[in-house]
Amino acid sequence: MYPENYRYTKEHEWVLVEDGTGTIGITDHAQHELGDIVYVEVPKVGTHVEQGKSFAVVESVKAASEIFAPVSGEVIAVNDQLATKPELLNSAPHTDGWIARIKLSVPDEIARLLSAADYQAYLAAE
């Protein structure tokens, strides 16, 4: 369920770091809690985001929720498919439902994130 090579936050985001670039999304737990997702506000390419700061908004039928950046850096790509298929966050939160790619400015930040095992333990305790 939760890929071993991803890192996670307690706010239920994930990041996959490859060659200094982080792909970011929300976790399966997050999409389940939010329910039917109908709108995703993605950041503009070129925006600088900071770890722990709001960088996107995901709206379910019921409410709007801020998504916090798991890592700092510059947004180099966003998932354009979400404009017409926001439901990808429900159906494939860890893959096709990715939100943005960020060029990491502080690679050491990764150390503060949770492993898959730690995140699942956190979910179990929550």
Next chain:
Amino acid sequence: MKTLLKTPLNAVHRASGAKMVDFGGWDMPVEYAGVLEEHRAVRQGAGLFDVSHMGEIEVRGPQALELVQYVTVNDAAKLKTGQAQYSALLYQHGGFVDDILVHKVTDDHYFLCVNASNQDKDYEHIRAHNHFDADVENAGDQYAQLAIQGPLATGVVSKLTDADLASIKRYHFVDGAVSGVRARIARTGYTGEDGWEIYIAPDQAERLWNEILEAGREFAIQPCGLGARNTLRMEAAMPLYGHEIDASITPWEAGLDWIVKLDTAKLDKAKRDKGDFLGREALVKQKERGITRKLTGFEMKGRGIARDGYEILANGVQSGWVTSGGPAPALNKNIGMCMLPLHLCEPGSALEVSVRGRAVEAVTVPMPFYKRAR
């Protein structure tokens, strides 16, 4: 931590994996299969809701009608036995205490269905104005309430009752039995669809819930939570207390003129005069003076979803606020209701909704947003 109130079906909801939320102090299911799927089920088939959190107040006695007439805005004297009407309780200053359903059970017994979070307030309000030979009883814990809503709802309920449902018109009810359980069976609802609201004893709720789901299987009945209840009532432009109506808003401002009967005697001399009622004087004055703001429907033109409390602008000037907003699943649009100055209330007025600081284009439209085929 405060303890949440529970309906008699709480364990059933939890066992079936419903997502639960704190709704005005009640531990209630917000969704089962997902809001969109539940919404679709009610628009196209049938949905089952536990609305046992709703309050009930019984008014009995020789002057039951006089008391109901004094504390409500609609004309309860027009009701025949077995008929219900949408009405409201107002303060002296014309603002809402609550919106309610008044059912005439007999000449000296009226049954009020009120909002869950307002039940005690409503009861105290009515009791405080009971200068009549009438008994007022706060009866919320004597009833569970199930709502079966949707174009196929009648098919489901008719399998479980001998009552001649076809002969019961909208806003009418009978006292009968549903799968052997004594029930008040009312053709009312909060979804914009045909449907039934069934009042039963709390200890029968679980059995009836299961029997309705079983009977509804051939109709693909869907258990529904408060999430879908909200999107459904919003499409039908039905007010929600605390959003479209509250103590600071009058029926004229809420667009509920049709439930206020200022002078029925002039319309029908044969009927008893509605006469004076709480809030009447304030309403007469406001009508003479004219209102300055009104509840208005809108839909989003730009990309963005309006949510409760968001600011509304017109030509960049702050002009009002969103009372309820969100996606309208059956219409494939993002809609909302808002309080606006009168000059912006005509359909076709250009607005902007402030969505997280971004002005998103919207336009006023007539309400309701959704109307069922008849």
